[in-house]
Amino acid sequence: MAAMFSSSEISKTASSLLSAYASFAGSMMLVRSMANELIPHQLRSYLYSAFRYFFTPLSPDLTLAIDERCGMSKNQVYEAAEVYLSTRISPKTERLKLSKTRKQKHFTIGLEKGELIVDGFEDVRLTWRFVCTEGQKPHGGEKKHFELSFNKKHKDKVLDFYLPYVLHKAEEIKKQDKVIKLYSRQCPFSCEDDNKKGGSWGSIILEHPATFDTLAMDPALKKMIIDDLEMFLRRKAYYNKVGKAWKRGYLLYGPPGTGKSSLVAAMANYLKFDIYDLGLTSVRSDAELRRTLLSTTNRSILLIEDIDCSSEVLERQMRNKNKKLPDRTGQLTLSGILNCIDGLWSSCGDERIIVFTTNYKDRIDPALLRPGRMDLHINMSYCTTDGFRLLASNYLGISSKHNPSFAEIDSLLNSTEATPAEVAEELMKSDDPNIALQGLVNFLKRKRDEADNETENKATGCGEVGSSVRRLNAIVSRVKRLKTNVDQRKIMMRKRK
Numbered sequence: 001m002a003a004m005f006s007s008s009e010i011s012k013t014a015s016s017l018l019s020a021y022a023s024f025a026g027s028m029m030l031v032r033s034m035a036n037e038l039i040p041h042q043l044r045s046y047l048y049s050a051f052r053y054f055f056t057p058l059s060p061d062l063t064l065a066i067d068e069r070c071g072m073s074k075n076q077v078y079e080a081a082e083v084y085l086s087t088r089i090s091p092k093t094e095r096l097k098l099s100k101t102r103k104q105k106h107f108t109i110g111l112e113k114g115e116l117i118v119d120g121f122e123d124v125r126l127t128w129r130f131v132c133t134e135g136q137k138p139h140g141g142e143k144k145h146f147e148l149s150f151n152k153k154h155k156d157k158v159l160d161f162y163l164p165y166v167l168h169k170a171e172e173i174k175k176q177d178k179v180i181k182l183y184s185r186q187c188p189f190s191c192e193d194d195n196k197k198g199g200s201w202g203s204i205i206l207e208h209p210a211t212f213d214t215l216a217m218d219p220a221l222k223k224m225i226i227d228d229l230e231m232f233l234r235r236k237a238y239y240n241k242v243g244k245a246w247k248r249g250y251l252l253y254g255p256p257g258t259g260k261s262s263l264v265a266a267m268a269n270y271l272k273f274d275i276y277d278l279g280l281t282s283v284r285s286d287a288e289l290r291r292t293l294l295s296t297t298n299r300s301i302l303l304i305e306d307i308d309c310s311s312e313v314l315e316r317q318m319r320n321k322n323k324k325l326p327d328r329t330g331q332l333t334l335s336g337i338l339n340c341i342d343g344l345w346s347s348c349g350d351e352r353i354i355v356f357t358t359n360y361k362d363r364i365d366p367a368l369l370r371p372g373r374m375d376l377h378i379n380m381s382y383c384t385t386d387g388f389r390l391l392a393s394n395y396l397g398i399s400s401k402h403n404p405s406f407a408e409i410d411s412l413l414n415s416t417e418a419t420p421a422e423v424a425e426e427l428m429k430s431d432d433p434n435i436a437l438q439g440l441v442n443f444l445k446r447k448r449d450e451a452d453n454e455t456e457n458k459a460t461g462c463g464e465v466g467s468s469v470r471r472l473n474a475i476v477s478r479v480k481r482l483k484t485n486v487d488q489r490k491i492m493m494r495k496r497k
């Protein structure tokens, strides 16, 4: 028969249970306070831990606590976990943290306090928990850490394979999401964060759309540059072994509008490197150059455009020499610039690329061209027939198939010097491909005629002499172009060896 209790009996039983518990708790407290008085502190804590050891059931799991910081510096594993876990959100996760700064392209998703994420790696089941606790006074603040739990038997696999995998994945994700910045000195849009890094760099997001796919240049040369960049990225250990700073220098030379700046933007977009655009004329002394360079970050391209104009720098130097100034510490000197390329200063930092550009290679100080100073000299030349095909496909979405204008344009490009910028400008003039191509044909003919007239004016005679000079001119420009190609190929062969 089921036992029946009245409500008064239930409350009587409950209150007697409560008073029994209170007297038990009271006597426990009494015992505890007596123990505190009688047993020394160290022995007490030893007894407590021994007691806990024998009476707590052994857990099959191991938990790793991953703190936000290691002393003063950030904990790389914590940072990687933050990034990695944002891609492992499961439908079971109930609360997430969402943020986005004005400059970020995508939302940043993070875990809220106490949230759990279950991950799998081969046959291992892992649980991540995000924990926030109040920091200790006087500094206070929140202390954040991740707890990673898994079966103890997988300890080696987690430490040797899973965590390195998390680090690697986080790097990949960061690269994909990275906003590329263009730093410039005294940038009017400089944001506070960047100024805090020191120096006087300000930054904006690099919106330049140039990529290797949109660059019109010799396909073999393009491939050589991409291979060179990739090899550079892979070779950290190699640079260490041979005792060289992990940096690479490129000199881009060629007439205006041949794509030097576009190539730098394409490199930055390809590597996801920031660009530091250093105008040498704004640097007053070697010391300032050093300070400025020290405030740049790793994985970046240092760009010094129009290096031939650094003759201004040297002129300044000469002027000071003439004034017989004994103290040279307050000047920017060529040796200061050279030091930044391959002296001791260049070894500060990793994964650095230095790019010089110039319209006039022959005006550059020979010290800058010395073998080994800049690793690759890249000639950005006039538009070739291959380059034109790429621009036609990019700008008009057309190919050479069944298009009679292509043959005419090819032959004009072989006898005229037109830059990719000029060709691109003509192609943009109409949405109708036929009109745009005809516009380009007219433009190239005009250019050719102008060049011919100029040559004729220079030539003393006219008539037959004039036309011979014109033919000669076309041959010279053809030979020049061939020589450039041969030079580039020689460089590639040397590199392959």
Ligand SMILES: Nc1ncnc2c1ncn2[C@@H]1O[C@H](COP(=O)(O)OP(=O)(O)OP(=O)(O)O)[C@@H](O)[C@H]1O
Pocket: 214, 215, 216, 217, 254, 255, 256, 257, 258, 259, 260, 261, 262, 263, 358, 359, 380, 420, 421, 422, 424
């Ligand atoms: N090789 C190229 N491929 C595709 N587009 C190009 C190329 N060269 C130039 N252009 C077009 O012309 C514009 C100007 O080119 P860019 O500024 O890269 O030339 P540059 O060689 O740096 O000139 P400068 O010597 O005057 O600095 C680019 O924005 C691009 O639209």
Ligand SMILES: [Mg+2]
Pocket: 260, 261, 262, 305, 357
């Ligand atoms: Mg340029």
